[in-house]
Amino acid sequence: MAARRMSSLLSPSYAPALLRSIGYCSGRGIGINKFNTSAALEEPITPPVRVEHTKLLINGEFVDAASGKTFPTVDPRTGQLIANVAEGDTEDVNRAVSAARKAFDEGPWPRMTAYERSKILLRFADLVEKHADEIAALEVWDNGKPYDQATSDEIPLFIRLFRYYAGWADKIHGLTIQADGPHHVETLHEPIGVAGQIIPWNFPLLMYSWKVGPALACGNTVVLKTAEQTPLSALYVSKLFHEAGLPPGVLNIVSGYGPTAGAALASHMDVDKLAFTGSTETGKIILGLAAKSNLKPVTLELGGKSPFIVCEDANVDEAVELAHAALFYNQGQCCCAGSRTFVHERVYDEFIEKAKARASKRVVGDPFKKGVEQGPQVDSEQFNKILRYISSGVESGATLETGGQRFGSNGYYIEPTVFSNVQDDMLIAKDEIFGPVQSILKFKDINEVIQRSNASSFGLAAGVFTQNLDTANTLTRALKAGTVWINCFDVFDAAIPFGGYKMSGHGREKGIYSLNNYLQIKAVVTRLKNPAWL
Known part of the structure; x- marks a missing residue:
């Protein structure tokens, strides 16, 4: 997937210093090569951002993996190490799901007013906007995408998506239905519970927003597994979520590999909903694991050959x-x-x-x-x-x-x-x-x-x-x-739905359609003792 071109969110006061530091302004050799030249790439620029968060985020705290293991995330410009990141596996997924379950069953998030949830989502978007330069640099460093693309396309759309879902939070409601008989009938749209989410490496931040935004707007709690190639930006922005006032346990981040952490999340009996973006081959595995566990509903955004x-x-x-x-x-x-x-x-x-x-x-x-x-x-x-x-x-x-x-x-x-x-x-x-x-x-x-x-x-x-x-x-x-x-x-x-036919998956993300992925619909039927007033 990709994002529509938008203006940069770099603040006017800070942008010149940042751009100079990464070689955008005059006075420094840019060293761009057309692909058909034989010149080697110059020494890569040192990214103007520090890696601060490499641990798992569970119940509002950054913690080591239970095993103590880590895995490397590398700079695709050089193949060299950026950082060692905590490697979550089954035990860590269990801890994260337990925290999310407690936060959903006992915590304030699904019980606070939808307006209060909306304000937290909006505060988070504001914080991302404030730190857009660091976030973009971290995304480029870990993924390899052009800096201009990250700043002009992806960070603005990420912010827009969370503001969009913040606007939906207090507009989710059911219907009243005219039934054939002396009954009052209404439907309730309720959060589904603990949402397990697995995102890919090609658009780490945007896939985070497509998954986390609607889930939280509906009042769910989340356990999200990052791609092992690109774990850093999700950890960074999740820290900002807690600064915005998100209660502990509502959003948990587990970094790790698919066959261990991903499989544990997909097959977990206490996960009520699963969302996955990735290859069709992996999607088949994910769907099978979900079916063999508790038949949790699954949305899949898979491959394409458009x-x-x-x-x-x-x-x-x-x-x-x-x-x-x-x-x-x-x-x-x-x-x-x-x-x-x-x-x-x-x-x-x-x-x-x-x-x-x-x-x-x-x-x-x-x-x-x-x-x-x-x-x-x-x-x-x-x-x-x-x-x-x-x-x-x-x-x-x-x-x-x-x-x-x-x-x-x-x-x-x-x-x-x-x-x-x-x-x-x-x-x-x-x-x-x-x-x-x-x-x-x-x-x-x-x-x-x-x-x-x-x-x-x-x-x-x-x-x-x-x-x-x-x-x-x-x-x-x-x-x-x-x-x-x-x-x-x-x-x-933010409002345009996205998803596929055939083996490109099922379900839709973004827009109003994405909310359906994270809601249960409950019918409530009440017998009327005096139907004459109908």
């Missing part, structure tokens, strides 16, 4: 730029990335040449440097996986137009890569690569592209580029995807 359809009436220059952003944003590490670029045969050759030229100009380098469009992949596993897919594309007969290699000699950088002459049965056209690899396919007519777009096990998103309203309407209704963007892509808003 088509981006460029129709014959397209302005090719505009279509190339939009398709480029749809695929390469966040180093291609987006579940909804437009990773199957379908181009009409009439404009195909022109599109290929311009897409190749655009990718060749993409600026790869240290994400803390101004003008960098693409930083490193998140870790060595993802880096090697992408390179294997690139090799597969070459071996299967696709035409490698540009890129295809490691960039530099340090860190997990990959050249922006473009393939043409891609066929539907190639792995690069079927599998979710999750990297900066654009696969361009040719089509003849609208019926063909509908069939080919839908011939996928995924159905998360789709993009359509056309000036014809009938074409846009036809594709909007025909494509089996949870989101269809027309002449735009990656437009996210």
Whole structure:
């Protein structure tokens, strides 16, 4: 997923000093490299932020793992250690769930007025805004995404999402129902209880907001497991939540690995609801564990292989730029990335040449440097996986137009890569690569592209580029995807629901639809002794 471009939240008084410290202002060598140069990356900039929180957050306190174990989180620019983080496992999940259960059953959070909950969420958003610079720097350091992306897109949307859910907190209510008989009938919308949440590494903060925001607005308590690749930002912002007045035990953070901490959370008998964002393969495991335990409801936001359809009436220059952003944003590490670029045969050759030229100009380098469009992949596993897919594309007969290699000699950088002459049965056209690899396919007519777009096990998103309203309407209704963007892509808003068809998951996040994930609906029926007054 990605975020809509927004203005930076750096305060005018502090921003110049921070930007100078990370090489944005003049007077310091920026050292940006186009991907197709042979120059090595410069010495990476030292991030202007300290790592303060590396322990688990349980019952309002930062504590060591019960085992005393830690695991490394590394800088993807270099592969070097950032910090050792407490490694939670089953015992720690048990402690966190116990704290969340007590906070829900006995604590003030679900019993305070919804307005009071709303004020705490708003105070938290204000604190994040105050500390936006440090939070952005920590996210970039741990994940590798460009600093401009973090400050302009993700931190503002994170803040907006919590303010959005704060606004919902005191507007959750049931209905009265006219029944066939002498009864008064009403429905109550009640918090579901302890919510277990597992978030991925590609957008750590945004996934935190998508999960934690609606859960807390509805009055639930939370145990959240971070991705082992990117645990730092969740720990930092959760500290701010307690500064905002969140009671102990309402929000608990367990860092650790999927087979241990994640599995323990998914299968825990005292977790009432589970939400997961990640790969389809892991989603199947999560769903199975939840079913085998207490049949807890599960929402899943999983993988994608989204088509981006460029129709014959397209302005090719505009279509190339939009398709480029749809695929390469966040180093291609987006579940909804437009990773199957379908181009009409009439404009195909022109599109290929311009897409190749655009990718060749993409600026790869240290994400803390101004003008960098693409930083490193998140870790060595993802880096090697992408390179294997690139090799597969070459071996299967696709035409490698540009890129295809490691960039530099340090860190997990990959050249922006473009393939043409891609066929539907190639792995690069079927599998979710999750990297900066654009696969361009040719089509003849609208019926063909509908069939080919839908011939996928995924159905998360789709993009359509056309000036014809009938074409846009036809594709909007025909494509089996949870989101269809027309002449735009990656437009996210707090109110717009997001989720998938088929093996891209089930349930919706963001907007009013996300509240349903964290509420129980109770019908209350009262017999009326004097029905004459009905």
